[in-house]
Amino acid sequence: MKDFKLRYRNSVLGxxxxxxxxxxxxVILTAVFGFLLHSNIPNFPGWLLxxxxxxxxxxxxxxxxLYSIVGNPSFITKxxxxxxxxxxxxxxxxxxxxxxxFAVLFPVLIFLGIRITFLALLLPVIIGLEFVLIFxxxxxxxxxxxxxxxxxxxxxxxxxLGFFVSPIVYDPGLIPNRYKFLYFLNxxxxxxxxxxxxxLFGLPPFLTDYAVILTACVIFLLVxxxxxxxxxxxxxxxx
Numbered sequence: 172m173k174d175f176k177l178r179y180r181n182s183v184l185g186x187x188x189x190x191x192x193x194x195x196x197x198v199i200l201t202a203v204f205g206f207l208l209h210s211n212i213p214n215f216p217g218w219l220l221x222x223x224x225x226x227x228x229x230x231x232x233x234x235x236x237l238y239s240i241v242g243n244p245s246f247i248t249k250x251x252x253x254x255x256x257x258x259x260x261x262x263x264x265x266x267x268x269x270x271x272x273f274a275v276l277f278p279v280l281i282f283l284g285i286r287i288t289f290l291a292l293l294l295p296v297i298i299g300l301e302f303v304l305i306f307x308x309x310x311x312x313x314x315x316x317x318x319x320x321x322x323x324x325x326x327x328x329x330x331x332l333g334f335f336v337s338p339i340v341y342d343p344g345l346i347p348n349r350y351k352f353l354y355f356l357n358x359x360x361x362x363x364x365x366x367x368x369x370x371l372f373g374l375p376p377f378l379t380d381y382a383v384i385l386t387a388c389v390i391f392l393l394v395x396x397x398x399x400x401x402x403x404x405x406x407x408x409x410x
Contacts, residue, residue, distance in 0.1 A: 214283060222363045228301055238313075287370070290374070303392070317406055317409040361379075
């Protein structure tokens with residue numbers, strides 16, 4: 172709760188910014204890609220908003236975790252607790268915000284003419300899988316950032332690249348066939364496709380979507396957890 176409240180401290184609109192931000196992006200990108208560049212994607216604003224919310228959860232969740240250890244030195248030096256809980260708490264704050272954003276999503280989708288079906292019940296599963304993925308990535312980032320403070324800049328550049336290698340503003344059908352296998356190994360691409368299948372096409376996510384996402388979750392938990400464990404002993408010295 173502390174992490175969540177600090178995010179909107181001294182802000183006039185508070186949590187409303189988390190809704191206004193993706194909506195503003197939706198309007199801007201719809202104007203650019205929908206009208207100026209004449210996108211042929213049906214219901215482009217809704218299609219775009221779904222991708223933006225999935226991407227925003229991943230982007231905000233991993234970015235805030237970078238400072239979870241560095242920004243809480245007293246928990247490292249004065250309080251005895253499993254230190255991965257510090258990273259987890261930052262991720263839970265992002266999860267809390269994402270759940271509220273997705274809750275507000277429903278009336279917006281209805282306004283845009285999208286029919287909500289019983290398949291929407293699968294959304295918590297997708298959000299849960301994305302949370303596990305974010306936690307795995309965050310463990311590695313938070314640990315690395317304690318020793319190498321360049322990682323906040325490096326991760327910002329990585330997220331900018333990730334925005335364009337994920338199908339947020341364009342149809343993945345535009346990807347040449349020879350690159351599609353690698354392209355769809357991106358778990359964020361699979362998460363975005365899964366959410367769009369549920370709301371736009373009335374289809375449950377494909378088993379291959381679940382397989383790629385679950386595999387990525389396991390890999391990032393193992394790698395991120397290993398990095399965190401190897402750096403954990405030096406946290407107090409680095410801070």
